[in-house]
Amino acid sequence: MIALDAMGGDRAPNITVRGALSAARRGIVIGLFGDKDILEAELFKADPAWEKLPLSIIPCLQTIGMDEEPSRMVMRKKDSSLVRAVQAVADGQATAIVSAGNSGAALVAGTLLLGRVDGIERPALGMMLPVRQGHLFCADLGATTDCKPEYLEQFALMGHVYLKQRLGYKQPRIALLANGHEAYKGSILVKKSYELLEKRSDITFVGNLEARDIFQGKADVLVCDGFAGNIMLKTAQGTMQEMFIRIKQEIDASLWYKIIFFCGRGIFDRFKTDYNYRDQGFAPMLGLRHLLLVAHGCSSEHAITNALICADQLVKEQFLAKYNRELASYINQPMPLSQTGYSDNLRFS
Amino acid sequence: MIALDAMGGDRAPNITVRGALSAARRGIVIGLFGDKDILEAELFKADPAWEKLPLSIIPCLQTIGMDEEPSRMVMRKKDSSLVRAVQAVADGQATAIVSAGNSGAALVAGTLLLGRVDGIERPALGMMLPVRQGHLFCADLGATTDCKPEYLEQFALMGHVYLKQRLGYKQPRIALLANGHEAYKGSILVKKSYELLEKRSDITFVGNLEARDIFQGKADVLVCDGFAGNIMLKTAQGTMQEMFIRIKQEIDASLWYKIIFFCGRGIFDRFKTDYNYRDQGFAPMLGLRHLLLVAHGCSSEHAITNALICADQLVKEQFLAKYNRELASYINQPMPLSQTGYSDNLRFS
Numbered sequence: 001m002i003a004l005d006a007m008g009g010d011r012a013p014n015i016t017v018r019g020a021l022s023a024a025r026r027g028i029v030i031g032l033f034g035d036k037d038i039l040e041a042e043l044f045k046a047d048p049a050w051e052k053l054p055l056s057i058i059p060c061l062q063t064i065g066m067d068e069e070p071s072r073m074v075m076r077k078k079d080s081s082l083v084r085a086v087q088a089v090a091d092g093q094a095t096a097i098v099s100a101g102n103s104g105a106a107l108v109a110g111t112l113l114l115g116r117v118d119g120i121e122r123p124a125l126g127m128m129l130p131v132r133q134g135h136l137f138c139a140d141l142g143a144t145t146d147c148k149p150e151y152l153e154q155f156a157l158m159g160h161v162y163l164k165q166r167l168g169y170k171q172p173r174i175a176l177l178a179n180g181h182e183a184y185k186g187s188i189l190v191k192k193s194y195e196l197l198e199k200r201s202d203i204t205f206v207g208n209l210e211a212r213d214i215f216q217g218k219a220d221v222l223v224c225d226g227f228a229g230n231i232m233l234k235t236a237q238g239t240m241q242e243m244f245i246r247i248k249q250e251i252d253a254s255l256w257y258k259i260i261f262f263c264g265r266g267i268f269d270r271f272k273t274d275y276n277y278r279d280q281g282f283a284p285m286l287g288l289r290h291l292l293l294v295a296h297g298c299s300s301e302h303a304i305t306n307a308l309i310c311a312d313q314l315v316k317e318q319f320l321a322k323y324n325r326e327l328a329s330y331i332n333q334p335m336p337l338s339q340t341g342y343s344d345n346l347r348f349s
Numbered sequence: 350m351i352a353l354d355a356m357g358g359d360r361a362p363n364i365t366v367r368g369a370l371s372a373a374r375r376g377i378v379i380g381l382f383g384d385k386d387i388l389e390a391e392l393f394k395a396d397p398a399w400e401k402l403p404l405s406i407i408p409c410l411q412t413i414g415m416d417e418e419p420s421r422m423v424m425r426k427k428d429s430s431l432v433r434a435v436q437a438v439a440d441g442q443a444t445a446i447v448s449a450g451n452s453g454a455a456l457v458a459g460t461l462l463l464g465r466v467d468g469i470e471r472p473a474l475g476m477m478l479p480v481r482q483g484h485l486f487c488a489d490l491g492a493t494t495d496c497k498p499e500y501l502e503q504f505a506l507m508g509h510v511y512l513k514q515r516l517g518y519k520q521p522r523i524a525l526l527a528n529g530h531e532a533y534k535g536s537i538l539v540k541k542s543y544e545l546l547e548k549r550s551d552i553t554f555v556g557n558l559e560a561r562d563i564f565q566g567k568a569d570v571l572v573c574d575g576f577a578g579n580i581m582l583k584t585a586q587g588t589m590q591e592m593f594i595r596i597k598q599e600i601d602a603s604l605w606y607k608i609i610f611f612c613g614r615g616i617f618d619r620f621k622t623d624y625n626y627r628d629q630g631f632a633p634m635l636g637l638r639h640l641l642l643v644a645h646g647c648s649s650e651h652a653i654t655n656a657l658i659c660a661d662q663l664v665k666e667q668f669l670a671k672y673n674r675e676l677a678s679y680i681n682q683p684m685p686l687s688q689t690g691y692s693d694n695l696r697f698s
Contacts, residue, residue, distance in 0.1 A: 104534075
C-alpha cells in the first residue's frame with residue numbers, strides 16, 4: 001500500500017482524491033490518510049463506485065496546513081494525515097508516502113519517523129530539471145536550507161548514485177551551483193564544498209555552474225543548498241509562467257495575433273508539456289530509510305497520479321534499498337589519508 | 350568625464366569602444382581606459398573621424414580578466430583599465446565609472462578606492478527587474494555573497510531610498526527573498542533579517558517573497574544576499590533564453606510554423622525588448638561614495654551606450670550625493686530602545 005497524505009496540498013482533498021482514483025484504477029493499492037467524512041464525500045462525488053477500487057481510508061483528525069511551522073506541528077499534530085501516513089511506513093503498514101502538503105513538515109516527519117541512512121547528515125530533495133538534452137539532477141531543492149560543506153558533498157554523492165542507478169550513467173558530471181563558473185566564485189559554503197568535491201577521486205566533479213547555464217547540458221548533477229536550490233527552481237517556474245502570461249497578453253490584444261496563434265499553438269505544446277511543474281513536480285526525499293515522495297503544493301490531479309505510479313514502481317523495483325546500499329558505500333568509505341587533508345579523516349571508518 | 354573600463358567585458362574592447370562612440374555622439378564626455386594602441390585601432394575601425402568626438406584615451410597596460418580572482422588582481426594590477434578608471438574618479442578626474450568587466454574586481458576596487466558611505470557595512474548591486482507592472486528593485490544581485498542580517502537590513506534601506514528618490518514612491522513595500530512566503534520560511538540569515546526588518550517603523554516591510562512570485566507585483570523592493578540574488582537573476586535570464594531557443598527549435602522544424610511565426614513575430618517583440626539583459630543589464634553599486642555602474646559581461650554595444658548615458662544623467666542630477674545623504678540618515682538613525690531588542694542598539698549613535 002502507498003500512503004497518500006490526502007489532506008496535504010493547496011487543492012486537497014479534491015485533487016488528491018481524484019489523483020488517487022486514477023492511480024487506483026491502474027491497480028495501485030492506496031491508503032488515503034485524512035478526515036474520513038470529507039474523503040468519503042470527495043470519493044463518492046468523483047466516482048460513486050470507488051469502493052470497488054483498491055482504495056482505503058485511514059481516518060485521522062488533524063491536518064498540517066501549508067502555512068504552519070513544520071517542526072512544531074509534526075510534534076503536536078500526531079494525528080495529522082501527514083504524520084500518520086509517515087508513521088504507517090515506519091510501522092511497515094505501507095511501503096511509501098506521497099505528500100503534496102507542507103514539505104518542511106514532510107522533511108521533519110520523514111527524518112524523525114523514518115530515520116536517515118547511516119552516515120547521511122541531512123536529507124535532500126532531488127529532482128530532474130527538464131533540460132533540453134540529457135538530464136540534470138538537482139539536490140537539494142529545499143529540504144535543508146542551511147548547509148555545511150559536508151552536506152553538499154553528500155548531496156553530490158546522492159546525485160551521483162541516483163544517475164548511476166536510474167539512468168545508467170557511468171560517471172555523472174557533478175557541478176556546484178554558483179554565482180559564476182569560475183573556480184574562485186561562490187559563497188564561503190560553495191568554496192569549501194568545492195574543495196571537498198575536488199578531493200574525491202570516486203566522482204567526476206566539473207566545477208561551478210552558473211544559474212544562467214543550467215539548461216545547457218554542462219553537467220548531469222547540480223549540487224546546492226536547499227535555499228539556493230529552491231530559489232533557482234522557483235525562479236525558473238515563475239519566469240516560464242510570466243513568459244506565457246506576457247505572450248498571452250500580446251495575443252489577446254489583437255485579433256490578428258489570435259488567429260495566428262490559433263494556427264501555430266502547437267509551437268508551445270511540447271514546451272508546455274516538458275515544463276509543466278503542476279503535472280510533474282515531485283521529488284524523492286533522499287537520504288531517508290524509506291521512500292517519501294514530495295509533490296508540489298500546487299500539484300494537479302495528474303501529478304498526484306504520476307507520483308503514486310512512480311512510488312509504486314520504485315517500491316516494486318526495490319529501488320530505495322539498492323540506492324541506499326550504494327549511497328552508504330560512498331558515504332562510509334574512508335578516504336586515503338593523502339587525499340583528505342583532514343586530521344579527522346577517519347571519522348567515517 | 351565618465352570613466353569607461355574599455356578593456357572590461359566578454360567582447361571588449363570592440364563592444365565597449367562602439368558603445369562609447371554612440372554615447373560620445375550624444376555629447377557625453379568619455380575617458381576610455383585601456384591599451385592605447387588597441388583602443389586607437391578599434392576607434393579608427395569603427396569611426397575614422399573619432400577624434401572630433403569628446404573621447405579621450407587614458408593608456409593603461411594591464412587588464413583584469415573575467416576569470417581572475419578579484420581581490421588579488423586589484424591589489425596587483427594597479428595599472429589595469431579598471432583600477433585606473435576607479436582611481437580617476439577617486440582623484441576627481443572623472444565623475445563616474447562604467448565597467449562591464451569582472452564585477453567582483455569592480456566591487457573590490459570600488460570599496461577600496463572610492464570608500465563606503467558612513468555606516469554602510471557592505472555595498473550592493475541594485476537593479477530593477479522587468480516585472481509586468483510597477484517596479485521591483487532587487488539588492489543585492491551579486492556584490493556581497495556572504496551576508497549578515499545587518500547587511501540585508503541595509504540593502505532594504507538602499508532599496509527604500511532608491512525607489513523614493515528615483516520613482517517617487519512614498520512607502521515602497523520591502524520583501525525578503527525566501528523559499529516560501531510564510532514567515533517561518535527562510536535560511537537562518539533570512540529569518541534573522543526578517544526580525545530586524547520587522548522591527549523598523551521607518552520602512553514598510555511586507556514579509557517573505559517566494560521566487561516564483563517575483564514578477565507578480567507583490568513588492569517593490571526585494572532584499573537578498575548577493576549569492577541568492579545572483580542565482581535568481583541568472584536563472585531568470587537562463588530560463589528566458591532557454592524558452593526562446595526551444596520555441597525557435599519548434600518553429601525551425603516545420604515550414605508551416607515558420608510561416609506562422611513570420612506573421613506573428615510581433616508577439617515576441619515587446620517581450621524581447623523588456624527582457625533583453627544584453628541591452629539593459631547594468632546596475633549601480635550602492636553604498637559607495639562615488640558612482641560606479643556595473644554592466645553585464647555580455648553587454649551589447651547598446652547596453653554600454655545606455656550605461657554611459659545613464660551615468661552622465663545621474664551625475665548631472667547629482668543623484669549620488671542626494672541618495673547617500675538620505676541613505677546615511679536612515680543608517681545612522683538610532684532606533685528607540687524599545688524597538689531594537691539589542692543591548693548595543695546605540696552603536697550607530
